[in-house]
Amino acid sequence: MRWRPMHTPAELLVLRGARAVDPARALDAVVDVVVERGRITRIGPNAGAEPARAERAQVIDAAGQWVLPAFVDLHAHLREPGQEYKEDIASGLSAAAAGGYAHVCAMPNTQPVNDTRAVTEMMVHRAAEHGGPTLHPIGAITKRQEGKELTEMAELRAAGAVAVSDDGVCVMSSAVMRRALEYAKNFDIPVIQHAEDHELTQGADIHEGAISARLGLRGWPRVAEDVIVARDILLAEYVGARYHVAHVSTRGAARLVREAKGRHIDVTCEVTPHHLLLTDAALLGYDTACKVNPPLREPEDVAALVEALADGTIDAIATDHAPHSPLEKDCELSQARPGMMGLELCFGLLLGLVGSSGLKLERLIDALSTRPARIVGLDAPSLREGALAELTLVDPAARWKPESVHLRSKSRNTPFMSRELMGKVLLTLARGVVVHDAIGGA
Numbered sequence: 001m002r003w004r005p006m007h008t009p010a011e012l013l014v015l016r017g018a019r020a021v022d023p024a025r026a027l028d029a030v031v032d033v034v035v036e037r038g039r040i041t042r043i044g045p046n047a048g049a050e051p052a053r054a055e056r057a058q059v060i061d062a063a064g065q066w067v068l069p070a071f072v073d074l075h076a077h078l079r080e081p082g083q084e085y086k087e088d089i090a091s092g093l094s095a096a097a098a099g100g101y102a103h104v105c106a107m108p109n110t111q112p113v114n115d116t117r118a119v120t121e122m123m124v125h126r127a128a129e130h131g132g133p134t135l136h137p138i139g140a141i142t143k144r145q146e147g148k149e150l151t152e153m154a155e156l157r158a159a160g161a162v163a164v165s166d167d168g169v170c171v172m173s174s175a176v177m178r179r180a181l182e183y184a185k186n187f188d189i190p191v192i193q194h195a196e197d198h199e200l201t202q203g204a205d206i207h208e209g210a211i212s213a214r215l216g217l218r219g220w221p222r223v224a225e226d227v228i229v230a231r232d233i234l235l236a237e238y239v240g241a242r243y244h245v246a247h248v249s250t251r252g253a254a255r256l257v258r259e260a261k262g263r264h265i266d267v268t269c270e271v272t273p274h275h276l277l278l279t280d281a282a283l284l285g286y287d288t289a290c291k292v293n294p295p296l297r298e299p300e301d302v303a304a305l306v307e308a309l310a311d312g313t314i315d316a317i318a319t320d321h322a323p324h325s326p327l328e329k330d331c332e333l334s335q336a337r338p339g340m341m342g343l344e345l346c347f348g349l350l351l352g353l354v355g356s357s358g359l360k361l362e363r364l365i366d367a368l369s370t371r372p373a374r375i376v377g378l379d380a381p382s383l384r385e386g387a388l389a390e391l392t393l394v395d396p397a398a399r400w401k402p403e404s405v406h407l408r409s410k411s412r413n414t415p416f417m418s419r420e421l422m423g424k425v426l427l428t429l430a431r432g433v434v435v436h437d438a439i440g441g442a
C-alpha cells in the first residue's frame, strides 16, 4: 500500500536511523531526517524521536539504509515531442524518479528539435503536469541541429533551458563552435558538445580496434572524440566560456580534460554508466543493446574513465538514457540505432564500483548529484536543515534484477536486463514531494 501520497508535499515524514551521506556538507553519519511540509527540518541522532510520535507522522525505520541528496541527470533523451512510442516526458520522469533523480536535463534531439522557445516551454509545461522530478530542457546549439546557424539562445534560456547542446551530432565547424561559446557565455550556460569528428566515423558501428576488425565492422576510432575535445578546449580557453563534454569515452579525452582543468580552463565533463562498466567485447555477439554512441571502448579506456571519475577529472555521471523501441533495436547491428536506457538502473549498476575500483562513496554521490547540479546552475539537492527535501533513500544491500514488468520507461533496450544489480532506490523526494515510493516492494 502506498501510504505516502505521491506528488503531494511530504507533510511529516520521519526517516529513522539512516546513514546520511552528503559530500557537499562532509556529512556521513547515522541520523534521523525529518521532513515537514516538503522541507528538511531536522537532521541528527534521534532528531525524529519526538516528531515520530505525532499522529500524522509517517515513520520509516531506515536502519541499514542510506539517505542521499537526490540525483541530477545531465543527459537524458525523453523523446517528447515526436517519438513518444519510445518514451514521453511522463514515462521518462517516472523512470527518473524510480532511479532516485529529482532533476533531469533533457537533450534537444526530439522531433522537432528543441531549438525554439515553443518546444522548450512545451516540455516544461508537460513536466509540470506530471508533477515528478523537475525537467530542465537543454536547447539546441544550432537550428535543427544542422551545425550551421545558431539558435536564439536568449529565448531558450528565458523559457527554461539550462544549457545548449546538439547532442547526437557534433558541432563540427570551429567557427560555429566559437560563436556558440561566445553567445552562451552571455547567459552563463555551458555548451555541451557531442565530441565526434563525423568525417572519422562515417559508417562506423562500434569502436575501432581488434574487435571491429574481427567482426568485419567499420570502427569509430578514439581519435575522433579526442580531436574535437582538444579543439574545443582551445576554443573555450580563447573565448573564456563554459564548455562541457558529453559522454566521455576515451582515455585520451579524460587526459585532455585533466590537463585543461590543470590550466584552469572552464571545462567539465560527464561519463555514462555503460562506459564505466562495459567494453567493446560486449559486441562480440552483435548485441544491438550494446550499440551506443560514442561506442563502448577497450579495457584501458574503462580503467582511465574510472580513475578520472575517482579523482574528479570527470565531474558527473550522466545516464545518456536513450530509449529505443524494438523497431530500432531488433535488427542488424548496422541498422540499429545507438543508445541504451539508464535512468532506472544507474545507481544499482554503479554502487559496485565503490571500493573495488578506488572510487569513494562520497565521490559517487557528488558525481550523481552535487556536481551535475552546479554545472547547469541548479541549487544542488542537499541534506541540510531548511533545505527543500530532495533526497533519495536507498537500500545498499539489496540485490535485484531489472525485470520488464517493473520498469517505468516505455523502452527495454538495455543489456543489463535480468543482471543482478546492487543497491536499490526505495524512495525519492523531489521539490519536497514524494515522486517514487517502493518501500513496500515494487
Ligand code: DOR
Pocket: 077, 109, 167, 168, 169, 194, 291, 292, 293, 294, 320, 322, 323, 337, 338, 339, 340
Ligand atoms: O547512444 C546515443 N544515443 N548517443 C547519442 O549521442 C544519441 C542517443 C540517442 O538519441 O539515441
